[in-house]
Structures are given as C-alpha cells and as structure tokens.
Amino acid sequence: MTSSNTQPAPVSPYLVLGSAIVLPASGHVILGVPVRGLQFLFFMVILAWVTAKIAPPDASFIGRHAGGFLIYALSILDAYKLARIRHAQWVHTATQGSDNSQSGITPHT
Known part of the structure; x- marks a missing residue:
C-alpha cells in the first residue's frame, strides 16, 4: 500500500519576480x-x-532616496529567492516520489 502525497505546484518564480x-x-x-513584505516596505x-x-x-x-531603492532591490531578490x-x-519531492515508486521502495511512515 503506497500513499501518494502530491502537493500542488508552488507559484511560478517568474510570476513572483514580476509582481x-x-x-x-x-x-x-x-x-x-x-509580514516579511511589510517589513521590507x-x-x-x-x-x-x-x-x-x-x-x-x-x-x-534616485540619489536622494537611494536607501529606499536599495531595500526595494533587496526585497525583489528575496521574494524571487x-x-x-x-x-x-517541490520538484525534488516530486522526483523523489516517482523514483521510489519506480524502484519499488516505499518510504517509512
């Protein structure tokens, strides 16, 4: 008896970057x-x-508000990261699940 714990795909990193x-x-x-976003703001x-x-x-x-632009750039990088x-x-767990099911190895629960 195997249990498949499929999680929905996370939000696209490119969508997060663009927003x-x-x-x-x-x-x-x-x-x-x-809350993390509010801290950056x-x-x-x-x-x-x-x-x-x-x-x-x-x-x-930009020179007068350089500190704000610095934090803005860091918040973009942080969200994308x-x-x-x-x-x-998500890709790793999906790959691990398919490898285990193909090899007949069942994870310990």
Whole structure:
C-alpha cells in the first residue's frame, strides 16, 4: 500500500519576480509571507526618508532616496529567492516520489 502525497505546484518564480518588480511586497504576499513584505516596505520608507534628509539638495531623485531603492532591490531578490527555493523543493519531492515508486521502495511512515 503506497500513499501518494502530491502537493500542488508552488507559484511560478517568474510570476513572483514580476509582481515584486511592479509592486513592492506583492511578491511576498503571493508567497504567503505578507509580514516579511511589510517589513521590507517599512524599512524601504524609513531608509528613503533618512537618505532624503542626508543627501545634498542638488542630488537626483534616485540619489536622494537611494536607501529606499536599495531595500526595494533587496526585497525583489528575496521574494524571487524564496519562490525559487520552494519550486526546487517541490520538484525534488516530486522526483523523489516517482523514483521510489519506480524502484519499488516505499518510504517509512
């Protein structure tokens, strides 16, 4: 008697990447970790404000808010990394399940 524990496929890492680029923290929301996304948004706003206060008046918009853009870039990378890890784990468990069923090996439960 074998039990097949098939989990649904995780969200596509490219969908998470695209949504994180378009709207900050949305990639984390899609992944189911909205608190992490809110933390990134909080630090994005705080560091953008701090660098706006420190930057010289003749700096460009991006230069004045460089801290916020840094956190924005890190949040995109973080959301994509989490999505890629979840997808790789799903592929690994799906592959392990098919290998065990073909070889006649049943996992211990």
